[in-house]
Amino acid sequence: MTKDNAVSVATLAQLMPMHLWLADSGRVLSVGPTLDKVVPDLDQGLEGRLSGARGGVDPVAEITSAVDHNRRLFLRVSCGADLVLRGHGVRVDAGTMLCNLGFGIGIHRAIRKAGLTDGDFAPSELAMELLFLHEANRGVLTELSRFNDQLAQSRRVALLQAQTDPLTGLSNRRGLEMALAMALRSAGDAPDVKPVPFALVHLDLDHFKQVNDILGHKAGDDLLQAVGAVLRSQVRKADTAARIGGDEFVLILSGMTSAAALNELAGRIIAAIRALTPPGLGQLRVSASLGVIICTDKPADSPEILLAQADEALYESKRKGRGCATIRQ
Amino acid sequence: MNGLINRAIEEFLRSTYGEELLQSVADESAVAAGLSSPLWVDFGPAALNRAAFRLAKPSSEMFEDLGAWMTRIEPIRRLLRFSGRDFRDFLLRLDELPGRAHLVVPTLKVPRLEVDATDQTVRLVMGDPDQDWQFVLAGLIRGMADDYGALCLITVEEGAIRVDIWDEQFAEGRMFCLQGSTLQGPAVQA
Known part of the structure; x- marks a missing residue:
């Protein structure tokens, strides 16, 4: 290398585009072309352009120490981006040191800073593979998270559908059971949480069978849909309205404990449902019978028992002549 | 990860031929698979064959x-x-x-290739001949020749693809810089 410097520097540059060759004094003998792009004017001297990245600040002292102790070399690029070069160095002859540097994980910053291209890296380096892997991973991850979002979305839709009555858009029996379990939990379970009382309403249409028999099932379905709309309009957002089968509906009314208010609500619902009576039923009027139970802080009862109690109240309304509500504390 | 391949096929059909063709291919695949809803159809290579049939194109071209x-x-x-x-x-x-495919998606099966290069001709010999892959690869090479601005002739042979390079710098290739843009879309976009 010392015999014919001109040739060796050129071949060195070709072989090791990130090399730095310097005299012990710090005088720079040769800088690889890629290193020159990343740290411009490095051949003018290391001072102010590089510094030790692990404690020592004087770059030449840092390099000398690393070479003499056979340690890894870490050098911070002074201007601009937060860039640390790493590498190692050897003595090639008395009084000079040859270092080969690389970017490590900071390669993206180096590329951005110096606008590096494929040609700036030695073929033996894994720079291109690292960049490839980085972008490929990002692409695959983006796709995977898209898959995930889609799955989560489908799951939400499926859950909602599983709890919805397709005819009326109200909850179905499964939805009601979940809502009732929730209401019971907030009414009793946690001792430190103030229980939220609620009213459970069981509603059954009067003379629905005749609508089906006389006017056909289409008229029956239309009526059920209209009743669904009435119930939806009469409950608040925090309440639940469900159709649990045939012409049976259930409401869970959160915080409703006033018998007077419930009576009034029942009256509004019955009036609205009477108004839905389709023409062609003769003397018959469609109406509704309601059984209401008020669940305050006590309920140790299971959902099934509560529903059975509401059902009992409903049958009392039927016995009383239909088209009315029975409310039990 | 067949999902990535299927999605590429789906997006290719959608962006090239539109939603309508995609839907009819999905319906057909659903019927063929005995599914009641095309919601669950995967757009595998069979979907490309169906689309080719509908468009009266040779499958290979697809x-x-x-x-x-x-x-x-x-x-x-x-x-x-x-x-x-x-x-x-x-x-x-x-x-x-x-190897590159394996690094990113270990389950993605990409056929082995052997490269046999003479002066102006590069032959890519398929390790396990697979017609579908062979044509996808030929299309890929055609697209990348455009991208690099090279002029070449691509011939699909028995179990191999032959590329005769006439002029490597025939046209100005498309821009490419290592750092790329910071805002990157998904791996496949419409």
């Missing part, structure tokens, strides 16, 4: 177009450009393709 389409999707194009500094280098290093 697979080739898919390969060429992939090179126009920026993130995929970038990955391919990382694999070679010029068109010839890209061809010579195509034998790395299975």
